[in-house]
Amino acid sequence: MFYLIGLGLGDAKDITVKGLEIVKNCDKVYLEAYTSILTVGKETLEEFYGRPLILADRELCESSIDNVLEEAREKHIALLVVGDPLGATTHTDMLLRAKEFGVSTQIVHNASIMNAVSCCGLQLYNFGETVSIPYWTDTWKPDSFFEKIVANFARNLHTLCLLDIKVKEPTEESLTKKVRQYMDPKFMSVKEAAQQLIHIIENHPESEINKSTTAVGLCRVGAPDQKIAVSSIEAMQQCDLGPPLHSLVIPAPNLHPLELDYLAQFR
Amino acid sequence: MFYLIGLGLGDAKDITVKGLEIVKNCDKVYLEAYTSILTVGKETLEEFYGRPLILADRELCESSIDNVLEEAREKHIALLVVGDPLGATTHTDMLLRAKEFGVSTQIVHNASIMNAVSCCGLQLYNFGETVSIPYWTDTWKPDSFFEKIVANFARNLHTLCLLDIKVKEPTEESLTKKVRQYMDPKFMSVKEAAQQLIHIIENHPESEINKSTTAVGLCRVGAPDQKIAVSSIEAMQQCDLGPPLHSLVIPAPNLHPLELDYLAQFR
Incomplete structure (x- = not known):
């Protein structure tokens, strides 16, 4: 079994x-x-x-x-x-x-974070497609997740963004060697995610989502020291929520009064 | 506390x-x-x-x-x-x-069903907005949830449909009386949900979603006697999955090979 x-x-x-x-x-x-x-x-x-x-x-x-x-x-x-x-x-x-x-x-x-994300007060049935935000490298900066956030936003839906995790990733140099060497584990923070988002927003000035769009940072959901922060995406770049795991939500533009009241606690 | x-x-x-x-x-x-x-x-x-x-x-x-x-x-x-x-x-x-x-x-x-629905093999991050299917009455037959299913389908996203529950609902007659009387509890089955969907489809012949579109019926998710059934929406009208609770999923039109393989077990 x-x-x-x-x-x-x-x-x-x-x-x-x-x-x-x-x-x-x-x-x-x-x-x-x-x-x-x-x-x-x-x-x-x-x-x-x-x-x-x-x-x-x-x-x-x-x-x-x-x-x-x-x-x-x-x-x-x-x-x-x-x-x-x-x-x-x-x-x-x-x-x-x-x-x-x-x-x-x-x-x-x-x-899982797919349902516990409701701890920020945003209603689960108002979430659209979930996206993953990957760590960028010098040569690889995918941004296709942004289109999905914009598509959800246009339909007045929230987007849960799962942030990248790198655990036991072989170093590039070791890929061709007999003995594998691994990178230190790293977990994307809401701060890093917001920084990548701002880069993308700067390349898409026509987008409905801009620097002042609201973002919700969630950290260690379900733990006694869980933290939630609400600010503009721009301000989220300076937001330090502490140890992992972090997740980010881009809420829909028009929120239910109850969602607004609940989020207001974390501003 | x-x-x-x-x-x-x-x-x-x-x-x-x-x-x-x-x-x-x-x-x-x-x-x-x-x-x-x-x-x-x-x-x-x-x-x-x-x-x-x-x-x-x-x-x-x-x-x-x-x-x-x-x-x-x-x-x-x-x-x-x-x-x-x-x-x-x-x-x-x-x-x-x-x-x-x-x-x-x-x-x-x-x-919750919002994450455990993945037991049918459809990936959670491919779900769009969740909808609720209410019990129709003779005079009240809302179908706005159908537009949301169609919108998800057009973006190649699955839709989780939560099915109506009526527990301790006062009878219409008793609303004006001093002593409340309650209806027997009822829980919508995938069969009933499929029947309502077929009615709506008949009124929307131009829709991308039709009688032969695939549906996934889920029943008692997480329990030892959990049941999952996959068929066309039309055939789902004859599908008896037993006692509540039931949920229904309308999968995206183009599935990942792994999703197809997994669903195939329940056909």
Whole structure:
């Protein structure tokens, strides 16, 4: 049996009672460590669950997943995923592979940023398509996500922007070497996201979205030290919300009075 | 202190460990019983939590919420909500009222249909605006949600359709009487939703969405007897997925190969 278990967003106690029971009874438990992070680390989770965890990086979840599923034919194996386990394509793919292997699966859902973003007071049913903002490099500055934000804005919909995460990324130099070297992990802040957005806005002076458009910065959603900040995109460039994870929302231009009242708390 | 605690989607064990600890330690715990339901009832939850719960209907959550918040000035009061606690406007409103009362609040997030819908294999970031399909009456047949589905479809986005729930609705006749009488609770099925959609499609023969457009029916998401069915909207009119809650998805016209493969399991 193969279990995909969501851990929610904050700390060790955000796992569900159902999820915790499975974790305690499994033969082997992997902790996915590259699509998102909790506010606590592997050791804290191990202590809370009373059992060891095995870190699962991208290589294990993608190229080596068949070995895990092979094991799951005879044993109870769980993969713990921050947020909801079906937020990323990788996990849907795993479930299809499991079917090919004849391995039964169970999914334990949990909160993810896709629904917990409502903590800022913007209503979930007024969100349009979600976008991802990638880290730019000197030579690669994609901005196609901006069109999607503009399209949502034109339909009076909010946009949730998921911000880039780089964990265990091989350095460019090491790609051709035998021994892989990895970059330090980095997590895009609302400040960095706002800076990239301002660059794009400067290249699109005709756009409905400009420097003074409102942005909502969210940080460590679901944790006791969660922070929310509301300002113009321009001012968001100077907004320091502290440690990761961060997310950004560009609200629709015309808000419901209740949404306005709720956001006003964070200005 | 006032706590809003999400119960997730399936049964008693879908509460988080954090949520359960709070429930056990509160002075009074209300169970919201009109925006959604679990697959288990109040008695099962009371047994699992080892404490009594007070049913909270619409009147309590809207007109009488000030009394609850008044109590929360001195005591620990929790309101349990199926799914994530911030899925409905009512709860955002409660948090604003709590602030006016000077009452501290804590939100415990959980899975909701807004993220768990990914169990059908459609990727969350490819969903557009969510719509609600209301029960029609003889004299009231709103269809404005259809335009939103069409707009999502035109942008190659999926639409999650939340289906109507009628719990503790006063009968029309009783509205003018001193003693309120209530209708039996009813929950729209994917079958009923498909029937209403077919009516609308017949009135919009020029639309991109027609009788043979694919629909995904979801039922009791997150529960052990969860069911997913994929067919044309026309065929969905004959699809019986069993007890509530049901939801419907109209997928985008062009799907990712992984989405196609995953959906194929449910045809």
